[in-house]
Amino acid sequence: MLAYTYIDKGKFALVEKPRPVLIEPTDAIIRVTMSSICTSDLHIKHGSVPRAVPGITVGHEMVGVVEEIGAEVTNVKPGDRVTVNVETFCGECFFCKNGYVNNCTDPNGGWALGCRIDGGQTEYVRVPLANQGLNRIPDSVTDEQALFVGDVLATGFWAARISEITEEDTVLIIGAGPTGICTLLCVMLKQPKRIIICEKSQERRRFVQTHYPDVLLTTPEECKEFVLKNSEHGGADRVLEVAGSDDTFRLAWECARPNAIVTVVALYDQPQILPLPDMYGKNLTFKTGGVDGCDCEEGLRLIEAGKIDTTPLITHRYPLCEIEDAYHIFENKLDGVIKVAIV
Ligand SMILES: [Zn+2]
Ligand SMILES: [Zn+2]
Numbered sequence: 001m002l003a004y005t006y007i008d009k010g011k012f013a014l015v016e017k018p019r020p021v022l023i024e025p026t027d028a029i030i031r032v033t034m035s036s037i038c039t040s041d042l043h044i045k046h047g048s049v050p051r052a053v054p055g056i057t058v059g060h061e062m063v064g065v066v067e068e069i070g071a072e073v074t075n076v077k078p079g080d081r082v083t084v085n086v087e088t089f090c091g092e093c094f095f096c097k098n099g100y101v102n103n104c105t106d107p108n109g110g111w112a113l114g115c116r117i118d119g120g121q122t123e124y125v126r127v128p129l130a131n132q133g134l135n136r137i138p139d140s141v142t143d144e145q146a147l148f149v150g151d152v153l154a155t156g157f158w159a160a161r162i163s164e165i166t167e168e169d170t171v172l173i174i175g176a177g178p179t180g181i182c183t184l185l186c187v188m189l190k191q192p193k194r195i196i197i198c199e200k201s202q203e204r205r206r207f208v209q210t211h212y213p214d215v216l217l218t219t220p221e222e223c224k225e226f227v228l229k230n231s232e233h234g235g236a237d238r239v240l241e242v243a244g245s246d247d248t249f250r251l252a253w254e255c256a257r258p259n260a261i262v263t264v265v266a267l268y269d270q271p272q273i274l275p276l277p278d279m280y281g282k283n284l285t286f287k288t289g290g291v292d293g294c295d296c297e298e299g300l301r302l303i304e305a306g307k308i309d310t311t312p313l314i315t316h317r318y319p320l321c322e323i324e325d326a327y328h329i330f331e332n333k334l335d336g337v338i339k340v341a342i343v
Contacts, residue, residue, distance in 0.1 A: 001018075001123040005058065021126070029125070030065065031064050032120050034062065036059075039178075060111065060113045061148060063082065085293050086113065086293055087112075088132075100292055101132075145303050146300065148310045164238070170231040171236060171239075174198045175245075177204065192237075194216065196230060244267055244269075259283045261285045315338045316339075
């Protein structure tokens with residue numbers, strides 16, 4: 001089978017590999033029917049994910065059909081359509097029991113697929129701890145509708161959940177890339193008083209304007225002033241930093257009102273500065289980290305009920321044999337791309 005593979009820093013290539021087989025009784029083999037490219041794949045390509053193992057198949061966003069299951073897999077059976085979770089987790093350790101599945105202490109715990117073990121930009125993938133990592137897709141939900149459930153939508157859902165948003169809040173989301181828009185969709189479910197999106201790309205601002213006309217839009221240059229003008233208490237009540245560019249961490253806490261919650265979803269290429277003297281007296285709460293992807297069932301339920309629709313994010317579709325072109329478009333943000341589906 002063909003597998004898009006991390007060769008070395010800066011280099012991915014489509015290579016021929018044998019089909020994966022069951023190793024543990026908790027494994028499942030999934031025939032990938034659709035996958036996508038995530039910014040984290042680019043982080044691997046650029047060498048900024050030290051844990052990433054050269055030689056592995058990349059890709060951690062996918063949906064598929066269960067081909068084979070190990071003896072201890074009980075939640076799915078061959079033939080089931082499933083979403084695959086970006087995170088592998090045991091469901092039994094201290095962290096899993098508290099919903100912090102990103103910190104699962106299992107050797108395979110956390111982001112393993114497409115990073116430390118073979119992932120989904122291929123034809124078949126072995127999913128460890130399949131009882132936790134697979135969710136059945138309802139019959140009325142298509143592959144395209146379910147494609148982002150295990151990763152970017154899970155991230156948006158988690159970000160909105162931990163931000164403790166109320167209906168009184170002005171929420172600022174920095175960044176309207178794929179994760180920013182998924183975060184927006186989940187923040188909208190909380191029905192805050194006002195949502196402001198700060199995005200530097202005009203193309204992406206236009207995308208938000210077209211699909212979500214109630215959202216207020218601003219640019220990084222005008223953001224601080226805009227938020228001040230469009231909030232009641234000297235800044236946003238909740239700030240969700242999803243951009244991860246050089247100045248957006250600073251922008252995030254600067255736009256927050258005193259006693260606000262600032263949720264940092266972004267993965268930075270560089271260390272960030274926390275200038276405590278500058279923010280003294282602002283009494284901010286920072287929440288940081290990687291997604292706890294344990295709400296995929298809920299994500300699928302919301303999609304089935306028509307409350308979340310991520311399909312507008314799929315702007316491009318490519319067959320696996322042309323994945324190189326898909327990466328070129330995605331990496332260079334060409335042709336208005338938000339997300340690419342590999343079919
Ligand atoms: Zn990802
Ligand atoms: Zn665990």
